[in-house]
Amino acid sequence: MNKTMENMNASPSPARWFRVLRRSMAGESPIRKSFTSSLCEEILKNSQEAFSSGRTKSYPFRLKQLQAMVNLLDKHELEFVAALEKDMHKPKFETILSEITTVRNEAIYAMNNLEQWMTPEPIQKSMTSFLDSCFVKKEPVGVVLIIGGWSLPVQLCLIPMIGAMAAGNTVVLKLSETCSHTADLLQTLLPLHLDNNCYQLVCGEHTELLEILEHKFDHVFYIGDHVTGKQVMQAAAKHMTPVTLVLGGKNPCYVDKSCDLAVTARRIAWARFINAGQNSLAPEYILCHLDIRDALIHELQMCIHEFYGENPQESQNYGRMASVDQYRRVKDFLLCGQVVxxxxxxxxxxxxxxxxxxxxxxxxxxxxxxxxxPVLPIFTVESLEKAIQFINKRERPLAIYVFSHNPQVISEVLDNTCSGSFCSNDSMVQSLYTRLPCGGVGNSGVGIYGGKFSFDAFSHSRACLLRNTAIECVTYLRYPPYAEKQLRLMQWATSISRTNKWCHIL
Incomplete structure (x- = not known):
């Protein structure tokens, strides 16, 4: 830690220069563009050199950096609470649970399992490899660009970063400026706790993101909207760079007649209105039968009063839109249909x-x-079959929710729909389980992350075969000149049978 601080004082990292200079510049676009481009090259070069040095590959180094992340969260918890309160009027309760605890759990889970994840995985042998050493080795991919989301600005930046760190990569973390106080805090604290050469930060507008994407990384991770997601994928394709995209979608929530409406309304309202609705896993709309719609609306209204009082604007438990642009975009949705x-x-x-x-x-x-x-449309459907049809004629969502006491209803929706995740009789809680992956399918994203799945996403599975020359008396059969007898013996030795394994034959 002392060496890191000495290095910072002697030679400020490009990320810190970027923050200082960017705020002090007058803002003339030609100068700013040139500066950003050259800075990106410098950051990328430093990251590549740090990775090439091999320092991130060792188990002790990875463990130390993950512990540093935990220390950062423990030491500065109240500072994150204050920053998010300024950015989004986010209650302390929500910040600690959704931003601090989830990230801390992710880091500790990685620490607890890192040695096992790094251990080469042996594979089942066949007759042709029974004297060989065959295994899959997980290796870091290199320099990873992580473009964090703004709706949960700590969680959506640091959880993927933890996975990339655990996998042994160097990381360039692109922060969103939407939550400026939180971004400033991350830019201040991360260099104080993590290795500055291996983990670097940049922060900028959309045009600067596109400029960053012009450079070649070894993996790009993005959380955000579909428009930018397509731009990220197109930019990555120029360099044949693999991507992980978490893009959200229209998450349906089917409410069956058999459910407990009071509990259902409480769990839906919590998920839809926590963080002022700024969560990609929240239910986007409800599907229910006309017979229960009014009762469900009544229960939802009772929940809002219970959660936030008669006037939610005066409540300390209710958040705000992260920006004026976000506010105006969501406000326009109120012109759709009828406000109940x-x-x-x-x-x-x-x-x-x-x-x-x-x-x-x-x-x-x-x-x-x-x-x-914080907007929730309700649609009525005549039957479960109609609800499934309603869901399936749209793009595949990030999550699907079902509330029912009938296991057959839950199975029907689970088996006949497709989504990034699925949850029955609750909303969003699947994201709290470190052993479950998070990610979309089709229009809602590419790839998964979280826990071991993050480690795998930022790792290359290297096939390894260590052979010797002891069985040349058998392998000579593959060499020319070919003969029919050789072919039959090689087929017998290499073919897979559904009834008899090679060891049974021996």
């Missing part, structure tokens, strides 16, 4: 009340774009 309750807004406070909509058309904007705000 909620709908109050205040641009100066970036406040949008918890809102439920009915009579929404499938073609309305609120059903085309990811909401990322």
């Amino acid at each position: 309750f909620g709908g109050q807004t205040d641009e100066n406070d970036r406040y949008i009340a918890p809102t439920v909509l009915i009579d929404v058309k499938e073609s309305d904007p609120v059903m085309k774009d990811e909401i990322l705000g």
Whole structure:
């Protein structure tokens, strides 16, 4: 740690220079563009040199950096609480659970399992390899670019970073400026705790992100919207760079007649309105039978009153939109259908009340774009089959939710739909399980991460075969000149049977 601090004082990292200079510049685009481009090259060069040195590959180094991440979170917890309160009016309770505890758990889980993950995995042998050593070795891919999300600005930056660190990579972390106080805090604290040469930070607008993507990385990880996701994939394709994209989507929530409406409403309302609805895993719309719609709406309204009081704007437990642009985008959704309750807004406070909509058309904007705000449309369907059809005629979502006391109903939806994740009788809690992956499918993303899945995402599975010359008396059969007898013997030795394994034959 002392050596790291000495290095920082003697030669500030490019990430720190980027922060200082960017704030002091007048803002003329030609100078700024040139500076950003050259800085990206310098950061990438430093990251490549750090990786080539091999320092990130050892178990002690990885363990030390993961422990440093835990120390950072423990020591500066209240500073993150204050930063997120300024950015999003986020309650301390939500910050500690969704931003601090989840990241801390991820780091500790990686520490507890890192040695096992790094151990080469032996494979089942065949007749042709029974004297050989065959295994799969997990190796770091190199320099990883992580483009963090803004809706959960600590969690969505640091959880993928932990996976890349555990896998032995160097990391360039691109922070979003949407939550500026949190971004500033991360830019200040991460260099104080982590190795500055191996883990570097940049922060900038969308145009600067596109400029960063012009450079070649070994893996690109992105959490965000579909438009930028396509740009990330196109830029990565120029360099044949593998990508992981978590893009969100329209997460349906089917409410069956058999469910407990009071519990169902409480769990849906919590997931939809926590963090002022700014969560890609939250239910995006409800599907239910007309017979229970009004009762469900009543229960949802009771939950809002229970959670946030008569006026949620005065509640210390309710957040705000992360930016004015985000506020205006979500406010436009209130023009769709009919507001049943909620709908109050205040641009100066970036406040949008918890809102439920009915009579929404499938073609309305609120059903085309990811909401990322406290707005919940409700649709009525005649049957479970109609609900499944409604879900399947849309792009595959990041998550699907079902509330029912009937296991057959849950199985029907699970077996006849496709999504990144699935949860019955609750919402969003699947993301709390470190042993479950997070990620989308189709339009909602490419690849998965979280726990061991992050380690695998940022690792190359290297096939390794260590042979000797002791069985040349058998392997000579493969050499020319060929003969029919050789072919039959080689087929017998190498073919796979469904009934008899090679060891049974021996």
